[in-house]
Amino acid sequence: MKPLNEVVQNTPPSGIRRFFDIAQSMEGVISLGVGEPDYVTPWRVRESGIWSLEHGYTTYTSNAGLLELRQAISKKLNSLYQLDYDPDKQILITVGVSEGLDLALRALLNQGDEVIVPDPCYVSYVPCIQFAGGVPVRVPSYSEEEFRLDPERMERAITSKTKAILLCYPANPTGATQTRENLRKIVTVAAAHDLYLISDEIYDRLSFTRPHTSIPALTGAWDRTVLLNGFSKAYAMTGWRIGYACGPSPIIEAMTKIHQYTMLCASHLAQRAALEAINGGEEDVQAMVADYDRRRRYFVRGLNSAGLDCQEPSGAFYAFPSIRHTGLSSLEYAEALLMKERVAVVPGNAFGDCGEGHIRCSYATSLDNLEEAIDRIRRFNDQLGGHRLEKTGAALP
Ligand SMILES: Cc1ncc(COP(=O)(O)O)c(C=O)c1O
Known part of the structure; x- marks a missing residue:
């Protein structure tokens, strides 16, 4: 067979989708991975x-x-x-x-x-x-x-x-x-x-x-x-x-x-x-925006208290904390967090070289989920204790 289009062949699949698919196939995962509102479309x-x-x-x-x-x-x-x-x-x-x-x-x-x-x-x-x-x-x-x-x-x-x-x-x-x-x-x-x-x-x-x-x-x-x-x-x-x-x-x-x-x-x-x-x-938009704002403030405080350095994001529904101090790459961190604590986030390098050293967490999810995710991230960071994770057992299949 003749080869397919070169540009398409050379394009890697989306790093976001990969984490989303893996998270969906696992039990008990809290997904902060996908950038999608957790609301259903307003009834009207x-x-x-x-x-x-x-x-x-x-x-x-x-x-x-x-x-x-x-x-x-x-x-x-x-x-x-x-x-x-x-x-x-x-x-x-x-x-x-x-x-x-x-x-x-x-x-x-x-x-x-x-x-x-x-x-x-x-x-x-x-x-x-x-x-x-x-x-x-x-x-x-x-x-x-x-x-x-x-x-x-x-x-x-x-x-x-x-x-x-x-x-x-x-x-x-x-x-x-x-x-x-x-x-x-x-x-x-x-x-x-x-x-x-x-x-x-x-x-x-x-x-x-x-x-x-x-x-x-x-x-x-x-x-x-x-x-x-x-x-x-x-x-x-x-x-x-x-x-x-x-x-x-x-x-x-x-x-x-x-x-x-x-x-x-x-x-x-x-x-x-x-x-x-x-x-x-418009009323629905304003109610959802107010809710995202509440979650944003809660989540960013929580991430910082859980040991990640997170600047206050001023828009959208993403936090982009640094994981540099762990010594892990963003992919290693995201993989290990998913396997050990069942929290799905997206490694920052999926968005470009300057995203390395960060993970993207979407806070478009319930406060209960955010609270549980923060607890799990805290536990994970405590286990890391500033040392490199043993890669064996932490990597995704
Ligand atoms: C920056 C940005 N642009 C575009 C899109 C895709 O938007 P749409 O659902 O309207 O195609 C997304 C979805 O996550 C996005 O984050």
Whole structure:
């Protein structure tokens, strides 16, 4: 048989999925592994999905998605961030942010174009850039700087082949947010080098310590930015697979062209449910956000008291504590913690070299689970006692 596509062949499977699959096959595991709300979708949204099915909304929609939904998104972005997007030409409904990201990269990149991404970053960014023919260029960010993306360091990574900068704040996996001032500097660098910005703002509503800054709302950013967002996190709708992309008409038209040949449209039923979420779900969003914030404060205190050095994450629903003092790699630590104490976390190196020395813990789970996880992590750290674990018996099958 002839070989499969080289880029795909050379891409390792996602480190997150591996831990998730192993944790699922074991008894009594507390999973802090997967970045997914533990809430079910609010009832009014589920009910609207049921209503849509009962009333026969089972056809395709227009390629761009239901106009009513695009109008509602335009209104919402205007009220939250004073953004101005024309629902007719500047908003596309996608199958989650995941499809929006893929479309943006394919619409913007030519073979060999470089895309700057912070390191560590969400696991899909590097493979998606490569699948689109691009070359990812990682710019390190460090816990000592609260994972701030340093604009000068970023500028030094720009070459004549750089086409775009891909950002995500609040960030997965670190929970970091950026000051408005820092984002302004990043936009200034992008403008000076005529680069596109792709801003994945999927955690925008989960910004706890400072108001969220939407990148296209910054001076000089709108014309060069593709804004990606969706319903998965804020509305607890991961399984519905609904997102949206906003940007200048030529970019959205190009993305729509790919979408119309490859996807046709996002699920009609899910679009109807998303319409209900955006029009009537604000109270639910605020209640969930308040709850995540409670868990965040409890969990970070708990991790520190259990012997891990954990900075306060200011957004998303992840803590990214350091495990450096244990002398173990993040993979060794995560494997041993899972095998010995049945707590699933993701090794930081799954997100890039700068993630090494950390583990990602999602606190989108009940306070009871968090309390038990902290007890187990404390016991595990006490057993480690600052010494290297015997690797035998601790490694995963
Ligand atoms: C940063 C980031 N972007 C995108 C996604 C995928 O979002 P969606 O469910 O809308 O495809 C995730 C999911 O974890 C994420 O963390």
